[in-house]
Amino acid sequence: MITGAEFCRLLVDCGFDFFTGVPCSLVKSVIAVLEERGGYIPETREDAAIGLAAGAAMAGKCPVVIMQNSGLGVCVNALASLTLMYRLPCLLLITWRGYQGNDAPEHLLMGEISPTLLATLRIPYRVLGAEAVPDSLQWAVKTLRQSSNPVALLLPPGVIQ
């Protein structure tokens, strides 16, 4: 397990400097730290957060969009016809509800198809493991910079305190 504060420090150290999203309980400590730090923008919908991040990226920022995987469904078109089409880099930090089929019913199908959905969208992703958070973030930054496209980290329960 890694604390929200430690995770945020790693994000900032990697060069991420614009944070927005829609909350999930799995990242409440991360959002709390970002809010405390100042500058986290609480969006109203995940696709609007993708739009906000697109504007931030074009203004020279390196944005992170935080969402639950339910929100991945909301922003499919925004990713396809904005972020991917215009080649705008963005880190998607997506919490993985419905992980391994253990969750409330509304999360089960989206939990099952989340990795496939990212692959279908041709968004490179990794599953965040508790032991490999710095490595995964380094991979995300490297991939973002090389491809000038979004990348995603899928965050299962029990990785961030």
Place this chain on the structure above:
Amino acid sequence: MKLIDALRVIVPLFRDELVVHANGFISRESFHVEDRPGNFYMLGSMGLASSIALGVALNRPNQRVVVFDGDGNVLMNLGALALIGALQPANLVHVVFDNEVYGSTGNQRTISGQVALDEIARASGYRRVERVTTPVALQAATQEFLIQGGPSFLLVKIAPECEERKIGRIMHDPPQIAARFMTAIADRLPPMSNGQEGQ
């Protein structure tokens, strides 16, 4: 007043403004009136022009950012009005061309004839809100909004096009539109004090 008439009034008033365009006829007509490097044409992702413009405005507080929006787009993302009202970006001017129809898909009605978008903007907390119906009033309001602090919301009531104008598509590739817009932002602005300019 048609969309093209309104654009011919507004566009010549711009100097350094960055302009984020909603999809459909708004992008296409504006492209043909004057294509500027400071124009971003949103070709897909309907509803998100205001969110994109907000993302630019928050990170370039010394640069005025205009969004050319439509009634269908605004109704698709009313949360953006709420967020703009909450965050109060003084450099954002939100212009909505309201023809009460989805123009690009065959003039199907929107609900902006029943719901006053300017009242929603006012309730959301925009500092300045105006509704105009004539070119003269449009020119006066635009000149005022381009020098005063916002966020500002200008509702421009326009007539739906009766017949489809034979207007071409935008000639640039999407990555080229984005790259050109990014260069326009970077060129226009002195480096920010925190040294994060251009990452």
